[in-house]
Amino acid sequence: xxxxxxxxxxxxxxxxxxxxxxxxxxxxxxxxxxxxxxxxxxxxxxxxxxxxxxxxxxxxxxxxxxxxxxxxxxxxxxxxxxxxxxxxxxxxxxxxxxxxxxxxxxxxxxxxxxxxxxxxxxxxxxxxxxxxxxxxxxxxxxxxxxxxxxxxxxxxxxxxxxxxxxxxxxxxxxxxxxxxxxxxxxxxxxxxxxxxxxxxxxxxxxxxxxxxxxxxxxxxxxxxxxxxxxxxxxxxxxxxxxxxxxxxxxxxxxxxxxxxxxxxxxxxxxxxxxxxxxxxxxxxxxxxxxxxxxxxxxxxxxxxxxxxxxxxxxxxxxxxxxxxxxxxxxxxxxxxxxxxxxxxxxxxxxxxxxxxxxxxxxxxxxxxxxxxxxxxxxxxxxxxxxxxxxxxxxxxxxxxxxxxxxxxxxxxxx
Amino acid sequence: xxxxxxxxxxxxxxxxxxxxxxxxxxxxxxxxxxxxxxxxxxxxxxxxxxxxxxxxxxxxxxxxxxxxxxxxxxxxxxxxxxxxxxxxxxxxxxxxxxxxxxxxxxxxxxxxxxxxxxxxxxxxxxxxxxxxxxxxxxxxxxxxxxxxxxxxxxxxxxxxxxxxxxxxxxxxxxxxxxxxxxxxxxxxxxxxxxxxxxxxxxxxxxxxxxxxxxxxxxxxxxxxxxxxxxxxxxxxxxxxxxxxxxxxxxxxxxxxxxxxxxxxxxxxxxxxxxxxxxxxxxxxxxxxxxxxxxxxxxxxxxxxxxxxxxxxxxxxxxxxxxxxxxxxxxxxxxxxxxxxxxxxxxxxxxxxxxxxxxxxxxxxxxxxxxxxxxxxxxxxxxxxxxxxxxxxxxxxxxxxxxxxxxxxxxxxxx
Numbered sequence: 001x002x003x004x005x006x007x008x009x010x011x012x013x014x015x016x017x018x019x020x021x022x023x024x025x026x027x028x029x030x031x032x033x034x035x036x037x038x039x040x041x042x043x044x045x046x047x048x049x050x051x052x053x054x055x056x057x058x059x060x061x062x063x064x065x066x067x068x069x070x071x072x073x074x075x076x077x078x079x080x081x082x083x084x085x086x087x088x089x090x091x092x093x094x095x096x097x098x099x100x101x102x103x104x105x106x107x108x109x110x111x112x113x114x115x116x117x118x119x120x121x122x123x124x125x126x127x128x129x130x131x132x133x134x135x136x137x138x139x140x141x142x143x144x145x146x147x148x149x150x151x152x153x154x155x156x157x158x159x160x161x162x163x164x165x166x167x168x169x170x171x172x173x174x175x176x177x178x179x180x181x182x183x184x185x186x187x188x189x190x191x192x193x194x195x196x197x198x199x200x201x202x203x204x205x206x207x208x209x210x211x212x213x214x215x216x217x218x219x220x221x222x223x224x225x226x227x228x229x230x231x232x233x234x235x236x237x238x239x240x241x242x243x244x245x246x247x248x249x250x251x252x253x254x255x256x257x258x259x260x261x262x263x264x265x266x267x268x269x270x271x272x273x274x275x276x277x278x279x280x281x282x283x284x285x286x287x288x289x290x291x292x293x294x295x296x297x298x299x300x301x302x303x304x305x306x307x308x309x310x311x312x313x314x315x316x317x318x319x320x321x322x323x324x325x326x327x328x329x330x331x332x333x334x335x336x337x338x339x340x341x342x343x344x345x346x347x348x349x350x351x352x353x354x355x356x357x358x359x360x361x362x363x364x365x366x367x368x369x370x371x372x373x374x375x376x377x378x379x380x381x382x383x384x385x386x387x388x389x390x391x392x393x394x395x396x397x398x399x400x401x402x403x404x405x406x407x408x409x410x411x412x413x414x
Numbered sequence: 415x416x417x418x419x420x421x422x423x424x425x426x427x428x429x430x431x432x433x434x435x436x437x438x439x440x441x442x443x444x445x446x447x448x449x450x451x452x453x454x455x456x457x458x459x460x461x462x463x464x465x466x467x468x469x470x471x472x473x474x475x476x477x478x479x480x481x482x483x484x485x486x487x488x489x490x491x492x493x494x495x496x497x498x499x500x501x502x503x504x505x506x507x508x509x510x511x512x513x514x515x516x517x518x519x520x521x522x523x524x525x526x527x528x529x530x531x532x533x534x535x536x537x538x539x540x541x542x543x544x545x546x547x548x549x550x551x552x553x554x555x556x557x558x559x560x561x562x563x564x565x566x567x568x569x570x571x572x573x574x575x576x577x578x579x580x581x582x583x584x585x586x587x588x589x590x591x592x593x594x595x596x597x598x599x600x601x602x603x604x605x606x607x608x609x610x611x612x613x614x615x616x617x618x619x620x621x622x623x624x625x626x627x628x629x630x631x632x633x634x635x636x637x638x639x640x641x642x643x644x645x646x647x648x649x650x651x652x653x654x655x656x657x658x659x660x661x662x663x664x665x666x667x668x669x670x671x672x673x674x675x676x677x678x679x680x681x682x683x684x685x686x687x688x689x690x691x692x693x694x695x696x697x698x699x700x701x702x703x704x705x706x707x708x709x710x711x712x713x714x715x716x717x718x719x720x721x722x723x724x725x726x727x728x729x730x731x732x733x734x735x736x737x738x739x740x741x742x743x744x745x746x747x748x749x750x751x752x753x754x755x756x757x758x759x760x761x762x763x764x765x766x767x768x769x770x771x772x773x774x775x776x777x778x779x780x781x782x783x784x785x786x787x788x789x790x791x792x793x794x795x796x797x798x799x800x801x802x803x804x805x806x807x808x809x810x811x812x813x814x815x816x817x818x819x820x821x822x823x824x825x826x827x828x
């Protein structure tokens with residue numbers, strides 16, 4: 001047995017709901033091609049709430065945050081949010097003073113077009129770094145985008161926030177909160193550069209829940225800790241990561257303050273959706289062919305387990321061995337030995353799913369080899385590592401390092 | 415101008431010297447196929463010194479050192495070294511008690527075959543982790559290996575220590591030390607998993623210099639700091655890294671104690687050879703098509719500059735952009751912003767060779783694009799980063815991340 005198992009993200013409803021279902025009271029959305037991307041594909045999304053929503057946000061910890069992040073971080077504190085404008089194809093990052101002016105200008109234009117103040121608009125951007133936003137194209141596109149706003153427009157908006165994503169990443173769910181039906185739509189973008197603290201990832205959640213702002217912030221933080229902050233594709237944290245939760249209160253439930261039964265009821269649909277979208281981001285990791293859970297048990301502390309899990313997930317040699325379907329546990333041992341002091345190799349056990357590869361620091365025997373190879377052929381499996389040091393545990397999802405990853409990233413700008 | 419340049423490793427004599435030249439008084443060497451590797455290629459090397467040599471060593475800091483490393487670390491302290499036995503094809507790592515018995519047994523057998531005590535024999539191993547050494551094959555091969563010992567055998571020994579290496583990695587040089595001719599032969603192995611502290615790398619230097627043991631240790635440490643500890647291929651530190659310097663004193667020079675003119679004369683051939691072998695290791699990085707110097711200037715301290723340089727060299731997104739010949743400086747900025755606190759983006763300048771890509775944190779202008787692309791097409795170039803924080807500087811050599819890297823590492827064991 002590979003030790004205590006972490007709960008695994010479970011499936012939310014199939015990604016392609018009937019459009020009629022992908023509706024949240026009070027919200028309208030639209031997506032279109034504004035000309036930011038060269039190809040004729042959607043690159044601009046707008047979501048509007050009437051009445052204005054309360055908002056909570058988590059943003060990148062990269063020290064060079066995009067002006068879009070800087071502006072949204074300020075605006076989310078203002079409490080009320082009427083609109084969210086998202087562009088793909090351009091990160092508006094490392095664009096200096098001009099980038100900041102552009103982000104503010106986008107908020108002002110959007111506020112003018114949908115009503116309200118510029119502080120009530122949030123913006124997010126994803127794409128190439130260092131190229132100024134083609135602001136004139138966004139300006140020209142805005143009126144048409146506003147005319148296109150529709151309660152059934154969420155899937156179109158979700159389409160417009162994608163960059164190198166192949167998989168759809170949105171979900172819809174309902175739950176009874178103190179007798180009132182509450183609806184949730186979530187959309188995400190992300191297929192590379194994924195690492196702790198939600199690197200290069202956008203995820204937006206829209207609900208008619210009524211909840212005080214501190215509860216929304218807490219929901220987002222708790223949910224992210226179990227989802228977007230437990231995934232790793234290639235280790236760089238981007239300048240643009242943004243996770244937002246907008247709640248307009250139309251469900252008129254008893255306020256879902258932290259730790260109330262209303263809070264927990266809503267969390268029961270929000271957290272699985274966050275885990276599901278996070279899993280799809282890993283599955284869609286640039287060029288990925290496999291989703292691998294790395295579960296570290298019996299570390300001294302959870303923080304130590306986390307450190308080892310990320311060290312293994314960040315090793316190119318470990319990731320290529322997954323791609324090669326090779327139970328090359330020697331690379332796991334070498335990475336563990338390189339990661340930190342104090343480990344006793346003789347206490348280490350390693351399993352691929354339920355098959356032992358290492359027991360007490362040495363090979364579990366060559367007769368396991370064929371069974372290990374079978375596990376490695378699966379599209380997803382769990383590598384469990386027991387360190388024999390204490391009660392600490394942490395698990396994350398990661399992907400393999402493939403030829404397609406190199407192809408995609410060697411030519412992304414061209 | 416891209417700021418103050420670090421001295422770059424300069425060429426030592428071409429790798430393929432006439433065999434007659436690759437001789438060091440008192441040393442004999444041999445290499446052969448012992449059956450450790452499946453293919454019929456050399457996998458066992460022996461170098462013997464008569465008289466016994468003084469030895470100094472630097473070993474991996476990986477917490478799970480191979481038993482070969484554990485044994486050699488002890489033996490190198492004993493002061494005298496008669497022989498070095500090196501096998502490729504098997505790392506003798508994560509092999510538990512048996513691995514330790516095997517390493518000691520190899521020393522004992524070798525001592526018996528060449529004369530002397532087992533403490534006077536050093537061993538080193540490289541190859542697959544977790545599989546016990548085929549000790550019986552090594553035992554059977556030893557007598558033939560000893561019979562093959564020859565003053566001109568260094569190149570054959572150098573051939574036998576290689577694994578996935580494509581390039582030859584050895585060099586020979588002479589210098590006058592206080593009127594006496596001193597000779598040096600060096601050989602190295604390494605083409606993947608290269609990172610600070612000489613990960614998965616073997617390098618051995620043999621000389622007839624006369625020098626006290628503390629001076630030998632210092633020569634090795636100073637030389638490694640400017641060579642093997644400034645290279646990065648993929649970031650994992652191996653269980654087996656070993657750098658050794660053996661000096662048998664036959665040149666009969668005045669003892670080259672630290673900081674004497676004799677010491678400096680010998681350093682003038684040792685350090686360039688170490689830099690040259692280190693550069694060849696990067697050039698030979700698994701699947702590498704480019705050697706890139708990353709030079710960080712104007713950091714607060716040298717240690718901070720080093721941290722940023724390794725962070726950039728360790729980013730798969732940065733490394734694939736080199737492979738794609740894409741001056742995608744946004745990835746450098748994102749990685750810097752993700753690396754540490756306190757950086758002011760507006761003070762950052764980035765050059766590819768002498769062409770500016772970023773000035774004051776934003777694009778140096780689209781008219782640089784064509785010139786930048788020309789630089790990226792070179793087989794080697796320098797990325798210079800000025801942080802505008804202080805006097806700290808550090809540079810290292812790294813390689814790109816390529817399709818061949820993935821191919822080689824997805825199938826290494828198979």
